[in-house]
Amino acid sequence: MLDDHLASFAHKHHIEGLTMPSLIALSEGRSDYSFDKAKQFLKFQQRINNELLKHRVITDNRYAAWFEHGDQNLAQIKAFIIQFSVFSNQFLIAQLYKMIHADTLESMRASKEILANEIGVRFKSTRQTSGGDNLGSTEGSIEGGVFHFGAGHFEWLYNLAQKLDLSFADIGQPKHGTRPTLFFCDELIRLYGGDDYQISQAASYAVENWAAAGFWGQLIKGFHLFNERNGTDLPLGFFVWHDRLECQHAAHTQEELEELYFTLELDEDAFIRCGNEMLDGVAAFWDGLDEQRRELMAVH
Ligand SMILES: [Fe+2]
Structure with missing residues (x-):
């Protein structure tokens, strides 16, 4: 929560809208942090809101809206799981590239946290945040965490796939991906995992805002309805865990963008352009699923 002191500080200097870490840095007069730059950032944020965050894959994801109603037939739900499993595996490659291309030890570690957690290292949290199931915490660090094969996100998807009579060989491989799915994965590797720091940060920001746009919840809702209608018990760990994670990520994403803006000369046009390119890739994935x-529709 923004305390009174920082709120009046922000008001006095006409910089309301900045996150708390930025306000603290400004009030402490930290180097790189100036009021001019703060005002410049707030203008840039307006541009981001209008020219990036209104992307149709954030504001109008037609597939997720359809999925939410739980009217899928078996063929449709299988096809969805197969495409998501391809994405889930290819994401590991993009994340590994992101880790390798990190330009500081700190950001390498931040990427490594995500990668190691993906393949099965549980976060070690000081707080209990796991919500009573055994999915593991969504916060904390992999430092000192324990590896379990069964904690790999791909295995959660495999658990679900098995209930649909899909075998291990039916999922996860690029050869099972449709053209739009593979295009999306390639864009992730190119932009999110790219070696140009500003581009990868723009892609990250875009991906985070997509992930926080609410589609995880829509998918979960659709699965629950599907289970009810068909008397099935599809395990939803993969989706539940990611939904939980995104709730926490959204706040951090904005803080990271501000830090980036204050500490380096950000090319604003390139940021908007690359962010949109990444979201076009994301949209291709969902459009492919929708098609x-x-x-x-007629297959059972
Ligand atoms: Fe994951």
């Missing part, structure tokens, strides 16, 4: 489910 596929229409083709499978």
